[in-house]
Amino acid sequence: MGDLKRLTPIEAAHQFINNHFPNCQGALLAGSVVRGEATETSDLDIVIFDKRLGSSYRESLIDYGWAIEVFAHNLDSYKHFFEMDYKSAKPSMQRMVSEGIILKDAGIIDSLKKEALAILNNGPEEWSVDTINIKRYFITDALDDFIGCTKPAEELFIANTLAELLSEFVLRTNRHWIGTSKWLIRSLKDYDEEFANQFFEAFNSFYKTGVKTKIINLSEYVLEPLGGKLFDGFSLGKD
Structure with a gap:
């Protein structure tokens, strides 16, 4: 369809529900179009709650001039995804439900939103001391590889690994949700x-100049409150 005929996100979402899930008990429009962060390639994230469904499923399609991602659940199956996202500390399902604009509601959405918000507000499970030490060790290992590496191609991908490890460490040790891809920096911004x-500047500087100093300093700064780098004496799986 041409842009002039493209429906608004709300119009397209309502038509989609009316045509494909007219008997569902609840439906939400979520994602970037709801947060005001939509780009030219953004799609519509539509969450369905339909008691007739045997299990949850995800489906992608193009309709009404939009790419549409459907997240379909019955009135119980969504709980598995709440639990799975809680354990991974990446609460995508909880975010969709809590932020979603109501498209249809047979009296179930309010309780679902409260359930999602309660999980989001409580934050992820606290890391144990053993888990923190394991993460310290792997950050130390990657950092030492990064410092000693002299091959630009390898340095690039070690830096990528450090970005993921460091962001996870900062967020989880402070009981905040984590993210990957664009949600990595969004999660850091939500935290601080x-x-x-500073995190962005450290990695951006390296990618532009090849100078490692800011990433090294950032890594040491992140580790210092929890004991610093860890190598000597570390053991995993030993009786």
Whole structure:
């Protein structure tokens, strides 16, 4: 369809529900179009709750001029995804439900939103001391590889690994949700915007110049409150 005929996100979502899930008990429009962060390639994330479904499923399609991602659940199966996202500390399902604009509601959405918000507000499970030490060790290992590496191609991908490890470590040790891809920096900003800017500057500087100093300093800064780098004496799986 041409852009002039493209429906608004709300119009397209309502038509989709009316045509494909007219008897569902609840439906939400979520994602970037709801948060005001939509780009030219953004799709519509539509969450369905239909008691007739045997199990949850995800489906992608193009309709009404939009790419549409459907997340379909019955009135119980969504709980598995709440639990799975809680354990991974990446609460995508909880975010969709809590932020979603109501498209249809047979009296179930309010309780679902409260359930999602309660999980989001409580934060992820606290890491144990053993888990923190394991993460310290793997950050130390990657950092030492990064410092000693002299091959630009390898340095690039070690830096990528460090970005994921460091962001996870900062967020989880402070009981905040984590993210990957674009949600990595978004999660850091939700935690501490000033730190997120420092994080971005450290990696952006390396990618532009090849100078490692800011990433090394950032890594040591992140590790220091929890005991610093860890190598000597570390053991995993030994009786």
